[in-house]
Amino acid sequence: MEKVTQSIQHTLKQLVVDNAFITAPLCSEVPLFNINALGDWTYLGTSLPTKFAKLFASILHCVECEYFLITPVEKVRVQVEDVPLLIIDFEPLKLNTLLDVRTSIETEHHRIDIKKMKLTNDSIYLPLERGLWGKLGRACYYNFVNEFNLSDLDEE
Numbered sequence: 001m002e003k004v005t006q007s008i009q010h011t012l013k014q015l016v017v018d019n020a021f022i023t024a025p026l027c028s029e030v031p032l033f034n035i036n037a038l039g040d041w042t043y044l045g046t047s048l049p050t051k052f053a054k055l056f057a058s059i060l061h062c063v064e065c066e067y068f069l070i071t072p073v074e075k076v077r078v079q080v081e082d083v084p085l086l087i088i089d090f091e092p093l094k095l096n097t098l099l100d101v102r103t104s105i106e107t108e109h110h111r112i113d114i115k116k117m118k119l120t121n122d123s124i125y126l127p128l129e130r131g132l133w134g135k136l137g138r139a140c141y142y143n144f145v146n147e148f149n150l151s152d153l154d155e156e
Helices: 002-016 019-023 050-057 138-147 150-154
Strands: 033-035 041-043 060-063 066-070 075-080 085-092 098-103 108-113 124-127 133-136
Touching (some): 085 138, 124 138
Parallel strands (some): 085 133
Antiparallel strands (some): 098 108
16 A cells, blocks of 8 residues: 555656646635644544645645645645644755755655754744745754754864
């Protein structure tokens, strides 16, 4: 089943690569999907299993600060409480300015540029693909701060 899901994800990603799909007609003005601040997905109030959230995340886009699932034939509005993806782990790449990250719904995002991160009083946000942002989960946040502690550089 996992292989079929990955095949469907790959096909959907390929179809959405062309920006012309962003002009697909909107299915409904009412958001059918909701993503809370913890990255949990619901469809019409019912919790989605991780495998379906992962599948839908592969076609999620942020267009002019609004979120949509976009297919070649339609667009579905998604309500997002904070950001759509909660980052739970990261792997620094050689230059230490790029990361590979993994989210709570098991999506992977590669070569994320930490120079473009957004910092708030209590969160760190990283830019992902298709206009999306991911927020570092609590444990990941502390690991990130520890990994990229600028005070360590002063001691050299």
